[in-house]
Amino acid sequence: MAKTASDTVSLTRQAYALTEDLMRPNAAIYWIDLLLSAALMWGGFLLAATTTSLAVGLLAGLVSMLALYRALSFIHELTHIRDDEAPGFRLGWNVLVGVPLMTPSMMYEGVHNIHHVKDRFGTALDPEYMPLSRYTPLSLAGFLLVALLAPVGVVIRSAILTPLSFVAPPLRRFVKQRLSALVINPDFVREDMARMRPEWLAQDIACWLWSWAVIAATIAGWLPVRLVLTGLVIFSLATFLNQARTLVAHHWDNDGGKMSLDEQFLDSVNVPPPNLASELWAPVGLRYHALHHLMPRLPYHNLGKAHARLTQALAPDSLYHRASQKGLFEALATLFRRVGRKPATGSQAAE
Template identity: 35%
Template sequence: MNAPVDGAELPDPAADTAPHAEWREDARRLIGELFQRSPAIYWVDFLASTSLAWAFGALYMLADGWSAWQLVGLLGASVFFFRAGTFIHEIVHMPARQMVGFKRAWNALIGIPLLMPWIMYRNHTEHHNHRLFGTPADGEYLPLASSPIGETIKYLAQAPLLPLFQLVRFGVLAPLSWLFPRFREWVLTRASAAVSNPYYRKRFPRRDERHLKMVEALCFAYLVVLGVLTWRGVIEARHLGRAYILVALTLALNWVRNLAAHRYGNDGRGMTLAQQVEDSINITGQTWLTVVLFPVGLRYHALHHMFPALPYHNLGRAHQRLMEGLPADSPYRSTNRASFFAGVRELWVSARRTSRPQSSMQRWSAPTPRT
């Protein structure tokens, strides 16, 4: 048996069969020149999305309470902040020295104001490690389809609290941890990763601690400025309440979108790369809901897990080529779902059939070695 990693059995490398390796190489040949990023597309899309987000946000903040314009502002701002925010996913897949200016601009315009600096998401690359994917050591995987439906409801119930977690993380935990080294270790292990798996435990990498402390200081300074402006009456309490609702709705869009990113049926054991791809989902239906919930290429999630280096602006073209060029029995086709609801329906039906004694969540909630 393979040695365990954070409580998970490693998959047998031999399980990645020759047929899978063969069709994956065929797929790579079909899309070979699409791995090149276009900085111009990134900048134009990001700046346009950010400008619209802040414009709608201003409308939302300044409109009369409970008016139609306030609703338009709230919905528009949440959609465009969500779109601009999802560039964090592209950033963590970039080489360290690539598009450095873009990364800094993202932090300045989105990361710091929304208390979500991109370095907090650096753990995402672990989600693509086929030895960790789908196990309790994966910060972005919960076995919702192989656990009772109550676990899915519990997951969704966290969405309104996400901005509160961010406020506590940067407004309370960060400054306290600077003063108390032992508490700092706890914060670096338990509260320094953007994850959906609440049982995730892994210390923040020492090589990135300086970067983390810098953005922590910026976020804390930003909160202090907001506090001073509120104390002096420049910002009213109702504005803070509206801001909380806006950030909560923005983060909730991603929280809900996650339900159709994977099948979430693994029981916690390690998976092969082939199984990782087959557990992921492409949403192929082009509807307004797909555009809203899956911006910046997130709809092609199975394709992204097969080729994480593909830039978001080429995912659609790559998917089309694969559908035209791969054989009818290619495993890639099994990852396609017609809509968000089709993916969620599978999860819901599977969860409804799972009893508590059968729950895979027991493996996630069991104590795991600290790393």
């Protein structure tokens, strides 16, 4: 029997009723998690870049890559929490992670929120959606592999295009509208940068100066080339892992038209326990992606509790139980089997 939008509205009401006490972010958890992740990221990186042991270097690099991925993933939380809910966290994250990786919070703030707008989700106006299930296996593999070049892209943007844009107004408009957002949809044009917020401008300039400092120190011989290359490899692998996670965050079946609420929910994916590995490849709550779309304001550290409550309380035929996948490789295999075929319509997906 097909589900209707009223089913999703009812599910949302039930979900909020069951998790009302979980909606407040815990600033201490945010700070402790970020500081531990940043310490493992930078410590593992330094060990991997300086050790003479191949085994130690590979293990340290793996730890650094996973920690970098986790620390970087907090950019998603920054789009959903208010500054007063975790005082200083936005600035701390940008200092420890965003600016050094030349991926400041401004590149997601005001962008990711559009993905949650009900009449934009899955359409051509959604910055984080494309009908990937209609791709060929080769083009889907290209989408996955291009993520390895992300570190090169942010260096070019920060070290070359940003400073040039301040003396070339047309380039400045291009950088702000097309190169200042973390998106999936390449046709997305960012409109809210016409009047850049002062803090966003500060982040942009900080990335520019940081990139020049690293380049200058490398050329002068103060910064070993091995250190720089190790950092780029670790960063590259982390962005590749995130791209793989992105492929299983949705079913990517929509062809650009507006979707009903139940279609939007069923297009999103949870990879919950007992899959414990999802904590590594979909950190900071990203493994509960469908639940996040149901309740965007639910803080990441309470998503597991909320999922457990909903799983236990909701009827077996609830839409909620249909949003889960077993794991990364199973979900990727399912997607690659479906690519190139005509995607199911919204009504078919909701049946």
